[in-house]
Amino acid sequence: VSGHNILFACEVSWRLMRERMLADKPAIHELWRKLFALRRQVAANADKPDTRAYVWEQKSRFDYTPRDCRVFHTSIEKVVVPAASRVYERRRKRLGIETIRPWDEYVDPLGRTALRPFRRVTQLASGAANIFDRVDPTLGQYFRTMMAENLLDLKSRKHKADGAFCAFFELTRKPFVFMNAVGIHYDVQTLLHESGHAFHSLEMVNLPYGMQRNPPMEFQEIASLGMELLAAPYLADSGLYTPAEAARARIETLEDILLGWPYMALVDAFQHWIYENPTRGADPKKCDAKWSKLHARFIPDVDYSGIEIYRPTQWHHQGHILQSPFYYIEYGMAQLGAVQVWANALKDQAAAVQSYRHALSLGATASLPELYAAAGAKLAFDRKTLQSAVDLIETQIAELEKVAG
Known part of the structure; x- marks a missing residue:
């Protein structure tokens, strides 16, 4: 199949999906009006001035403020958006x-x-075990124990629930992926x-x-996102990839x-605007307009010429906004922490993994900045750390491109 045919197929699929989503616009707008009013009432019932103040306390966000989030948005705009x-x-x-x-975002740019x-x-489980053995022998043993004790349900099958998660069985004190x-x-x-989450639970056992x-969620995701990066150098040792394939996967x-x-900054900035401006935030049409404006700010390189009708309603299908207010920026914060852990590993793998494991073992017995520090990272929102x-x-x-070909 030629590259142009693939792009055409992606465009057709994308448009069909967006048309179906657009059909839900009236229903989502009506639902939003109800949700917004209920959230304001919940905050008032708890003697909080607004939904954000309520959620901040509900999520135990004691170590950073809405202002820190705004700083993070600007840092991402100035540093990451150009990248x-x-x-x-x-x-x-x-x-x-x-x-x-x-639709051009969903194809391999080299037609592979x-x-x-x-x-x-x-094969997947065996390959992952090989990777974890290389990251750290203890982590490798954790995973092999999970394999032996049937604590992995990996294969897709008919009638199986979708998605992926790691659960923890409190009675046996064991994780399940x-x-x-x-x-x-x-x-x-x-x-x-998900194995990163499993290792977290085992270190806290x-x-x-x-x-x-x-x-806190802001640190739980360092366990998982950090493991993705700590494991990446060993993909070629898994038996699943050639060196060129491993390099390609790592680049992706x-x-x-x-x-x-x-995108994380977009979602979070949008939610701050909604609840800082309750009169406009209660109006889904104004929310649509604000989303489009913020999308252009944070993702300026994707061309919506002639298809502008689809951009304003994208937030309708970002479940976090509808289901769990202000839940999303945690991933951006944790990703920055995970990259710092990975940077340490590139200098001294054993020391970095030891710090990572120690931080995981602390559970919730330390503050968020202390957990980051224990992992060898810094809870940060500034441009310098992001840069x-x-x-x-x-x-x-750039280095991996030489191997991927």
Whole structure:
């Protein structure tokens, strides 16, 4: 299949999906009006001035403020958005197109077929075990124990729930990883991610009280996102990838980080605007308009010319906004922490992993800044820290390009 045919198929699929989403606009607007009114009432019932103040306390956000989030938004805009632009520009040139359209993000820019690293989930599990052995022998043993004790449900099958997660069985004090593997690279990445959560629970297992084993979300995701990066150098040792394939997979992961931060800032900035401006935030049409404006600010390189009708309603399908107010920026914060952990590992793998494991073992017995520090990172929102992370990612991408071919 030619590259142009693939792009055309992606465009057709994208438009069909967006048309279906657009059909839900009246229903989502009506639902939003009800949700917004209820959230304001909940905050008032709790003697809070607004929904944000209520959520901040509900989520135990004692170590950073809304102002810190605004600083983070600006830092991402000034530091990461230009790096994301460079990713888009490479993609544009390789695809041989004039501008990047929304559907152009979903194809391989060099026309390569999707990576298929395994056929059976036994291969996936075995490959992951090989990777974890290289990251740290104890982590490798943790994973092999999970394999032996049937604590992995990896294969997709009929009537199985979708998604992926890591659960923790309090009675036996053991983790359980659930996912839907179909043989693609994303499955490997998902297993690395969820295993990071599993390792977190195993490192905390000796803490006596349940609340001590419930660390803040902003750090829980360092366990998972950090493991993705700590494991990445060993993909080629898994038996699942050639060196060139491993390099290609790692490039995709690193580019996703650069493209992900601006979207995280978009979602969070949108929510702050909603609840800072309750009169306008209660009006879904004004929310649509604000989303479009913020989208252009944080993701300026995707061309919506002629299809502007689809952009304003994208927030309707970002479940966090509708279901869990202000839940999203945690991933951006944790991603920055994870890159710092990875940077340490590139200098001294054993020391970095030891710090990572020690931080995981603390559970919720330390503050958020203390947990980051224990992992060898800094809870940060500033441009300088982000710039260091972006510089490292771009340097690594350039090196990996030489191997990926």
